[in-house]
Amino acid sequence: MSDTTVASPVRRVVARIVDLRKDYVLGKNVVHALRGVSLEFRQGDFVAIMGASGSGKSTLLNLLGCLDKPTSGRYILAGQDVSQLDDYALSKIRSRYLGFIFQSYNLIPQLSVVENIQIPLQYQGDDSPAALQRCVRLAKLVGLGDRLDHRPTELSGGQQQRVAIARSLVNNPHVILADEPTGNLDSATGEEIMGLLDALNRAGRTIIMVTHEADIAAHAHRVVRLRDGRIEHDGTP
Amino acid sequence: MGEGVSYQAQQQIKDLGATNIIVRSVKPPEDSSRTAGGFFIPYGLLREDYTRILANVPTIRNAVPMREIRKEVRNEDRAVDAKLVGCTPDYLDLNRLRIARGRFLEDRDLTEVANVAVLAAHTAEQLFRHEDPIGRSVQIGTDFYVVVGLTEPRGASAAIGGSLEARDYDLDVYIPLDTLRWRIGDMVMTARAGSREGEIVELSQITLTVGDLDEVDEAAAIIQSLLEKYHKVRDYAIVVPKELLRQAEMLRMLFNVLLVLIAGISLLVGGIGIMNIMLATVTERTREIGIRRALGATQGDIIRQFLTETVVLSSTGGLLGVIFGFLCIPAVPMIRRLLNAFFPHVVASLPPNLQKLEPRIALWSIVAAFCISVAVGMLFGLYPARRAAQMDPIEALRHE
Numbered sequence: 001m002s003d004t005t006v007a008s009p010v011r012r013v014v015a016r017i018v019d020l021r022k023d024y025v026l027g028k029n030v031v032h033a034l035r036g037v038s039l040e041f042r043q044g045d046f047v048a049i050m051g052a053s054g055s056g057k058s059t060l061l062n063l064l065g066c067l068d069k070p071t072s073g074r075y076i077l078a079g080q081d082v083s084q085l086d087d088y089a090l091s092k093i094r095s096r097y098l099g100f101i102f103q104s105y106n107l108i109p110q111l112s113v114v115e116n117i118q119i120p121l122q123y124q125g126d127d128s129p130a131a132l133q134r135c136v137r138l139a140k141l142v143g144l145g146d147r148l149d150h151r152p153t154e155l156s157g158g159q160q161q162r163v164a165i166a167r168s169l170v171n172n173p174h175v176i177l178a179d180e181p182t183g184n185l186d187s188a189t190g191e192e193i194m195g196l197l198d199a200l201n202r203a204g205r206t207i208i209m210v211t212h213e214a215d216i217a218a219h220a221h222r223v224v225r226l227r228d229g230r231i232e233h234d235g236t237p
Numbered sequence: 238m239g240e241g242v243s244y245q246a247q248q249q250i251k252d253l254g255a256t257n258i259i260v261r262s263v264k265p266p267e268d269s270s271r272t273a274g275g276f277f278i279p280y281g282l283l284r285e286d287y288t289r290i291l292a293n294v295p296t297i298r299n300a301v302p303m304r305e306i307r308k309e310v311r312n313e314d315r316a317v318d319a320k321l322v323g324c325t326p327d328y329l330d331l332n333r334l335r336i337a338r339g340r341f342l343e344d345r346d347l348t349e350v351a352n353v354a355v356l357a358a359h360t361a362e363q364l365f366r367h368e369d370p371i372g373r374s375v376q377i378g379t380d381f382y383v384v385v386g387l388t389e390p391r392g393a394s395a396a397i398g399g400s401l402e403a404r405d406y407d408l409d410v411y412i413p414l415d416t417l418r419w420r421i422g423d424m425v426m427t428a429r430a431g432s433r434e435g436e437i438v439e440l441s442q443i444t445l446t447v448g449d450l451d452e453v454d455e456a457a458a459i460i461q462s463l464l465e466k467y468h469k470v471r472d473y474a475i476v477v478p479k480e481l482l483r484q485a486e487m488l489r490m491l492f493n494v495l496l497v498l499i500a501g502i503s504l505l506v507g508g509i510g511i512m513n514i515m516l517a518t519v520t521e522r523t524r525e526i527g528i529r530r531a532l533g534a535t536q537g538d539i540i541r542q543f544l545t546e547t548v549v550l551s552s553t554g555g556l557l558g559v560i561f562g563f564l565c566i567p568a569v570p571m572i573r574r575l576l577n578a579f580f581p582h583v584v585a586s587l588p589p590n591l592q593k594l595e596p597r598i599a600l601w602s603i604v605a606a607f608c609i610s611v612a613v614g615m616l617f618g619l620y621p622a623r624r625a626a627q628m629d630p631i632e633a634l635r636h637e
Contacts (some may be wrong), residue, residue, distance in 0.1 A: 067630045095533025102623060106528045106634065123533040153295050171533070 013076075014174045014206050015041040020073035020083075022059050031208065031231045033059040035229040036073070041175065041208060046201040048217035048237070051226035058179070060226065061210045065098055065177045066090045078174050095123050099168030103180035105151040105160040113139055113163050114148045122170040138166040142196060158189035165196060169205075176200070176208040177191075182216055194219045252333070258445045258457050259476040260290075260464070262438050277435035279423055280472040284439050286464065294459050298299045299446040301327045303419055304438065306425050309375040319360050319410045321377060323417030331444055332391075334406065339371045341385030352420070353467040354382035358390040359407035375410070380420050382412060454480045504609065506511050507554070508617035515621035516545050526625050527633025534624035543625050546617025548611055555610025559603055565596045 022034040027088030033056045041047060051057045057086040063075065066082060069090075075083040078097050082090065099120075100106075107116045117135040121127070139148055142162035144155075152160050161181060168176050181197065198219055201207050211217050218237050225233035240426070257367045262281025303324040310319045322328070329553050337358065346353050353376060361384075362371045374381040391406045423437045447456050457477050464473055526539060534542075573592070576584050584592060 038590075062631050065531065067634075090535070091530065091533055091535040094531065100531050102634070106524070106531075108525050108528060119529065120532045122536055123529075123535070165530070 011044055013040055014043050014045075014078065016074075016076045017064070018074040018076075019124060020060075020063060020075065021071045022056075022063060023070070023071045032229055034063070034070070037226075037229070039224065039231070039234070043206055044204050046197075046202065046207045046220045047222045047224060048220035049208065049224045049226065050214075050217055051232075052212070054228075055226040056229040057210050057226050059229075061177060061179055061208070064175070064208060065100060065206045066093050070196075074211060079169040082121070082148055087105045091123075094170065095120060098172040099171065099173035099176040100194065101164050101168050101176065101178040103163045103183040105152070105157070105184070107160055107163055107167075109152050112149045113144055113155070116152065116163055117167045117170050118221065120167065124171065135166075135170060138169055139163070141169075154191075157185050158192060161185065161189075161193050162196065164210060165193070169200070174206065176205055176207045178207060180211055181209065182211075182213070189218065246308045254446065255479045255482055256450055256453060257331075257451065257478050258447070258460060259478070260286075260443045260445070260460060261474045261476065262441050263472055263474045264436070264473045265470045277437045278472070279437035282440040282443060282473055283467075286467065286473075287440060289463055289467070290443065290445065290460055293463055294447075294456050296447045296449075296452040296456050298448045299327060299331075299447050301325055301331050302414060302440045303328060303442050303444070304414060304423075305441045306417075306421065308377055308410075308421075310360065310364065312373070315364050315366075317360055317408070318364045319357075319408050321417065321421075321501065322409050322411050323414040324411055325414055326550045327631065328411065329388075331446075332406065335389040335390055337387045337389045337437045339384075341386055341388075342411060342413050347415050348413045350419055351413060352380060352382045352416060353412065355386040355411040356384055357387060357388050357407050357409035361387050372522075377410070377412075378421060382416075382602070399595075419469070450479065452520055452547040453477060458556035480590055486565050504613055507551075508613045511547060511551055512616065512617040512621060514550070515543065515618055516624070518546070519543065519621045519625040522625075523628065523633045523636040526628055527630050531634060539621075539626040540622040543622035544618045547622070548614035551614030551618075552607065555607050559606055562596075562598060562603075562606070566598070569594070569596050 017037060017039050020034055021032070021035045021064060024031040024033055037056075056172045063070050066077070066085075067090075069085075073083060074081050077093065082093050085093065093119060103148070108119070111119075114132070114135050116128075117138055119133065121131045121135070136145075139226065141147055142165055143157060144162055144166070147155065147159065155163065156187060160179050161184075166183075168178075178197070182193055185193060194216060197207055197209070207220075209216075209220060214237075217223050218236060223233065223237065224231060224237045260282060264278075265280055270285075282302075284302075287300065291297065291300055301324065303322060304321045305320055308319060308321040310317050310321070324342065325347060326342050326344060328334075329336070333340075336355075339355070341355055342353065345351070354377075356364070356370055356375070364370065364375060365373065370384045370387065372384065374383050376382075387404075388409075388411075423439050425436055425438065445456065445460070447453055454477075457475060457480075461475055464475070529539065573584070
């Protein structure tokens, strides 16, 4: 529906990877998980990364999420090369520019809905009343305005994933990284979640999503298919 | 507890005076005294010893000889088995006694060999229930003595290490030393288990004071050699409170070292326990750590979080410890009362120091206890916290 906008050259590049490689040493063997991947993500992109297991899509997502460092290549996020930053700087990058949505929600069970949404702000050192207000607003946005003080265990899977989505938005990230966001949900709930992501994307959010389900990937405007650590396909679904 | 013990010992020794040397008569073992022959057994310090010591030890500032005898003291039909103390006016200050009313013995009383007596609080109370004892007379043996003063009650001093007996001052009657010598004499008869025993003792004790702490040891050595020369059997004992003070100080240090050692071991054990718990917590919460790291927590943030948790844990422990410490204050007398009620013979067999032991809480120890528990938390929390921080976020997120 928005192929034209994807092609539009006006939108700025939020993230770019150039010839990204990642090797793992397993005993005496070196596993080449990524063998030179170059991609560009623009503001408002909704990209699905697909591929069989072992194709390197998880590795790519970890690198995009600044949870890991590439063996070589460059990763430019928000205008700076983050590929060789140290652990502290990477933590700060994650805190400022990235939002995460996981397959298994990854909420902290001891904390309430609002507190879970608040975590990224805490690590930015923002515990102002305005921050709290923002968390409450986001909870309402994802439809959990009446469950602010519930624990994750008191929520359904779909509701937990909504909390996770609200949490991924709270720091106003440049890029939202979603790892199989519907993997643990039944198809109806999965569709609801995808509807929410669609809405966020329409509102201008950049979303990079790893999935192996074609019908989920169909929500994206662009599909990157990986095979053996290389890009096999990059284009429309 | 350590504070309590040392306080008690130091107080006792301070009462004796650090610059004092106490020379006491001690009854020699039975068989050696029997060979001396006669019905009356002579032993102990002689008046000659007193003059000899005064003549030969130049550093002595003050010397107080005294003689004490258990004796019945009467007022008409009331009688008290009192401790009759023949002494000089200096005896008052030396033993930190205070005059409640009237006066203590004076030099004049000694030169005149006056029949005057000063009663201790309890003695006076027993002999004169509702009357004013001053100006009245009491009967000791066949003689009458005019009561000229009363001393204030004074707590008993406990025995120290076998060389000094416990001394209860409240049943005393003080009369001039010379009066005691001329009116009562050196011979004392005691009826004991059917048989009579007599002994001849000239002086029970001489308390000598030197001018300076440094002179104590030398003076004690001279006195020792003087007495050795003139006494065939060891019928005397020399007590040097300064020496006792040093011993008590040593004992206290040993005791404290022991306590610190025990405390150290329990801290170590407790610390390892805390570390174990925190390591388990860290493992259990691996996923949470992964989530927090992904959401922007730095390694420092994670360390801070786990260190805070450990310190909260350990300082809660420290706080509980302090509270238990305070509970010891009422608990110790309570336990003692309980023991007294159910096992009186056990309590009686304990040394008197232990029977009267009161726990004292030093203010610094409260602060120290708290600081130490925080420090223990810090120390033993650091390793688990570092382990948490150094986890690979990707691995941690994958952890089930």
